[in-house]
Amino acid sequence: MIILLCSSLLQGSAQEQAPLQVDRDNIRLSFSLDGEGSPRYAVLYKGHQLIAPSRQGFVLAEDSLFYKGFTITGTERKSVNETWEPVWGEERNIRNSYEQLTVHLKQQNAPGRLLDIVFRVFADGVGFRYEFPQQSGLKYFVVKDELTEFHLTGDHTVFWIPGDYDSNEYAYTTSRLSEVNNSRIVQAAADIAVRTVPDPFAVQTPLMLKTGNNIYINIHEAALINYPAMQLHVDGASHQLSARLVPDAVGNKAYLHSPCTTPWRTIIISDKATDILASRIILNLNEAPSATDFSWVRPMKFVGVWWEMQTGKSTWNYADDAARGKDDVLQPNGRHGANTANVKRYIDFAAANGIQGVLVEGWNTGWEDWFGNWKEDVFDFITPYPDFNVKEIEQYAASKGVQMIMHNETSGAATNYERQLDTAFRFMNAFGYHAVKTGYVGRIIPRGEHHDGQWMVNHYERVARKGLQYRVMIDAHEPPRPTGLQRTYPNWMASEAGRGNEYNAFSNGNAPDHETILPFTRLMGGPMDYTPGIFKLRHYAPHAPDRTVHTTLAKQLALYVTIYSPLQMVADLPENYEAHPDAFRFIREVPVDWDDTRIIAAEPGDYITIARKEKGKHNWFLGAITDENARTAAVPLSFLDKGKQYRAVIYADAPGADWKTNPEAYRIYEMVVDGNSTLTLQLAASGGAAVSFYPL
Numbered sequence: 001m002i003i004l005l006c007s008s009l010l011q012g013s014a015q016e017q018a019p020l021q022v023d024r025d026n027i028r029l030s031f032s033l034d035g036e037g038s039p040r041y042a043v044l045y046k047g048h049q050l051i052a053p054s055r056q057g058f059v060l061a062e063d064s065l066f067y068k069g070f071t072i073t074g075t076e077r078k079s080v081n082e083t084w085e086p087v088w089g090e091e092r093n094i095r096n097s098y099e100q101l102t103v104h105l106k107q108q109n110a111p112g113r114l115l116d117i118v119f120r121v122f123a124d125g126v127g128f129r130y131e132f133p134q135q136s137g138l139k140y141f142v143v144k145d146e147l148t149e150f151h152l153t154g155d156h157t158v159f160w161i162p163g164d165y166d167s168n169e170y171a172y173t174t175s176r177l178s179e180v181n182n183s184r185i186v187q188a189a190a191d192i193a194v195r196t197v198p199d200p201f202a203v204q205t206p207l208m209l210k211t212g213n214n215i216y217i218n219i220h221e222a223a224l225i226n227y228p229a230m231q232l233h234v235d236g237a238s239h240q241l242s243a244r245l246v247p248d249a250v251g252n253k254a255y256l257h258s259p260c261t262t263p264w265r266t267i268i269i270s271d272k273a274t275d276i277l278a279s280r281i282i283l284n285l286n287e288a289p290s291a292t293d294f295s296w297v298r299p300m301k302f303v304g305v306w307w308e309m310q311t312g313k314s315t316w317n318y319a320d321d322a323a324r325g326k327d328d329v330l331q332p333n334g335r336h337g338a339n340t341a342n343v344k345r346y347i348d349f350a351a352a353n354g355i356q357g358v359l360v361e362g363w364n365t366g367w368e369d370w371f372g373n374w375k376e377d378v379f380d381f382i383t384p385y386p387d388f389n390v391k392e393i394e395q396y397a398a399s400k401g402v403q404m405i406m407h408n409e410t411s412g413a414a415t416n417y418e419r420q421l422d423t424a425f426r427f428m429n430a431f432g433y434h435a436v437k438t439g440y441v442g443r444i445i446p447r448g449e450h451h452d453g454q455w456m457v458n459h460y461e462r463v464a465r466k467g468l469q470y471r472v473m474i475d476a477h478e479p480p481r482p483t484g485l486q487r488t489y490p491n492w493m494a495s496e497a498g499r500g501n502e503y504n505a506f507s508n509g510n511a512p513d514h515e516t517i518l519p520f521t522r523l524m525g526g527p528m529d530y531t532p533g534i535f536k537l538r539h540y541a542p543h544a545p546d547r548t549v550h551t552t553l554a555k556q557l558a559l560y561v562t563i564y565s566p567l568q569m570v571a572d573l574p575e576n577y578e579a580h581p582d583a584f585r586f587i588r589e590v591p592v593d594w595d596d597t598r599i600i601a602a603e604p605g606d607y608i609t610i611a612r613k614e615k616g617k618h619n620w621f622l623g624a625i626t627d628e629n630a631r632t633a634a635v636p637l638s639f640l641d642k643g644k645q646y647r648a649v650i651y652a653d654a655p656g657a658d659w660k661t662n663p664e665a666y667r668i669y670e671m672v673v674d675g676n677s678t679l680t681l682q683l684a685a686s687g688g689a690a691v692s693f694y695p696l
């Protein structure tokens with residue numbers, strides 16, 4: 001629902017003098033053409049120049065100079081102030097309020113090609129995109145390069161991962177801009193299946209920056225549709241960032257047909273880190289959904305026959321050797337996780353604990369040779385292994401009021417998946433699956449394409465649409481990092497597209513500050529299937545006895561609040577929860593859909609405290625996490641309803657807790673609090689605290 005409160009349109013004249021300016025609160029956006037007729041924009045915040053005049057434009061196959069020789073033929077301005085209600089999310093109402101400037105450009109030389117640049121200036125930042133009007137001089141065209149630059153004005157601190165065409169699953173590095181060089185990191189990242197990083201100075205977005213005078217800047221994009229993902233090349237000497245689009249198999253970037261638009265380029269700005277996390281610019285720059293009935297889209301928590309494979313206790317594959325021919329019978333290895341009895345055990349556990357969903361991986365044939373072969377037809381999405389009884393599981397889950405979640409791993413063969421998409425979704429409809437986790441581990445087929453290129457961007461959107469058609473919710477693993485498309489596709493609920501908790505299962509894991517950086521980077525674009533909730537933090541991987549999760553148990557609880565997802569996994573094994581029934585109560589009770597969110601304290605790389613109010617209820621939940629440093633979080637509870645008293649249940653690190661030496665030490669205590677109280681939480685090294693508040 002959209003309520004338009006105020007909107008005005010003013011027509012500018014062709015003679016309007018450059019620079020054009022838009023002011024909104026602390027932000028000034030200016031635009032001009034330089035002496036060569038090249039578009040330039042700049043951004044001021046509280047009088048500080050944060051983006052010095054920066055280039056805009058393109059190299060097209062049809063016009064290698066589509067960045068100069070322009071004149072301004074007209075401008076339009078409008079103000080928008082509206083609120084809208086997401087289907088699910090971090091709050092019930094989202095305010096969208098901005099000043100818009102559209103600049104109409106025309107090239108002087110024949111055929112006089114047209115380009116519009118649209119700026120939206122919000123109280124907390126700027127978005128702009130290119131629009132290619134319908135025109136005979138530019139109908140079908142090929143983008144060779146987008147020349148957008150972000151000319152920063154200092155050697156800022158930057159939180160970054162390498163600009164990889166195929167993966168967002170790197171650990172973050174914190175450095176100065178001038179120190180960015182990803183070569184050693186990429187080389188060492190053997191735990192990432194596919195790495196394609198030709199530019200040692202390229203980084204991914206969302207890119208989080210902090211200036212020397214404590215201004216926070218976040219650069220990303222919104223509404224990535226029919227276009228490749230944007231990465232940024234860092235020039236350490238000039239502090240200039242330049243767009244680098246992920247190429248296709250023949251080196252082109254995008255194939256377009258006017259009229260059309262690019263994604264929005266976003267710059268979120270504040271002198272408070274908490275405002276960066278509270279910004280809704282990226283969601284606001286995405287389109288509202290075209291359908292209206294999303295009653296079938298239901299946020300939920302789920303358990304899964306999954307962590308046991310990740311940690312090596314059981315296997316996805318049924319046999320140890322692949323079948324050699326059609327008639328070759330697979331020899332069971334005796335360790336197959338997705339067997340009917342084991343699945344029922346998870347269904348029982350979910351039902352007993354009010355957890356709505358059960359994911360099962362490794363249920364369909366093909367896992368004997370799925371990985372690393374660049375093979376096209378590894379999987380179909382309807383043939384179970386002999387020990388997985390689809391019908392029996394469907395009936396058992398239904399009898400317990402639990403929903404099964406489908407798993408479709410494509411092993412990167414998007415072509416194979418597309419051919420079978422209708423069959424796969426019909427199978428889900430037939431056997432009661434309302435959600436699917438997809439996966440794209442491995443090199444992409446069509447061969448030569450990349451996970452983050454235009455072809456795959458379109459593929460992921462096709463799958464989201466297929467989900468709309470069949471009423472199936474999507475959780476996409478290995479896609480490009482999200483850009484707010486959950487607004488347009490409310491059934492595309494979550495994505496991985498980052499380094500999840502699973503790296504703690506099969507590799508050296510995630511550093512203690514990882515989860516304090518993710519909300520400022522990966523999560524800026526949308527929900528992450530991070531898979532929190534690991535309780536057994538040591539001795540969980542039989543073949544790697546020294547492996548540990550790099551957090552305390554209380555921090556794993558806090559992640560249910562600090563990392564937002566409407567599909568939130570309860571990732572550990574049932575027996576590990578059964579060993580801690582008191583701590584597990586928080587996971588049982590924490591919701592996944594919210595009326596309100598307050599970012600109470602945050603500093604990228606150091607700490608985060610967030611409070612959220614349950615959708616349709618008066619309960620609040622709070623999560624506080626810290627990096628490798630123990631700290632005290634003093635939390636004013638002013639978000640609670642005035643005059644009401646609440647019972648607060650606090651799940652905290654116990655004295656002596658420490659992620660390295662004593663991670664599973666927690667204590668649970670209760671207090672009566674109100675809006676005037678301040679909670680003092682002691683967070684251990686890589687620790688955290690989770691709190692639930694119930695009105696008395």
Ligand code: NOJ
Nearest residue numbers: 361409439441477496502
């Ligand atoms: C990678 C996914 O991120 C992970 O969760 C899944 O278990 C494997 N692929 C297998 O599909």
Ligand code: CA
Nearest residue numbers: 513605606627
């Ligand atoms: Ca830190």
